[in-house]
Amino acid sequence: MIVRDLAKAEQSERKIVSEGWDSTRLILKDDNMGFSFHITTIFKDAELHLHYQNHLESVYCVSGTGSVEDLATGEVHQIKPGVIYILDKHDKHILRATTEMKMACVFNPPLNGKEVHDETGAYPLEAETVSD
Incomplete structure (x- = not known):
């Protein structure tokens, strides 16, 4: 088991801070669950251009407001x-x-821990791991 x-993880290497967001990675590849699970904060007024070419992601909004735009269709979802x-x-x-948003995120395949977005908006398939 x-x-x-979460509060302890936020004070460790599991919290990654980047431009417009931070992400506390609670489950990672080394946990051998087949997915990773993160609590991510998107900062107020952030605009993130993303394209996860190596991962599938599900994102559940816990708090805050904003939008996601599908660049293939132009649809904007609140x-x-x-x-x-x-x-x-x-x-x-x-x-x-629009406001600070707290998101619960699941990635498949799982992240190693220290990933940040590259110039295309993707995470690399392999990255440095965090230590507990």
């Missing part, structure tokens, strides 16, 4: 608590935060 406390969006086709998208 694995038990982790994000608020209780809304999930699923990037099942490696979708190019823009995530915009």
Whole structure:
């Protein structure tokens, strides 16, 4: 059994901070669950151009408001608590935060821990791991 406390994880290497967001990675590849699970904060007024070419992602909004734009269709979907969006086709998208948003995110394949977005908006398939 694995038990982790979000508040403690936020004070460790598991919290990754980048431009417009931070992400606390609670479950990672080394946990051998087949997915990774993160609590991510998108900062107010952030606009993130993303394209997860190596991963599928599901994102559930816990708090805050914003929107996600599907760049293939031009559709803009409002994000608020209780809304999930699923990037099942490696979708190019823009995530915009009207207010600070807290998101629960699942990645498949799982992240190693220290990934940040590259110039295309993707995470690399392999990256440095975090230590507990």
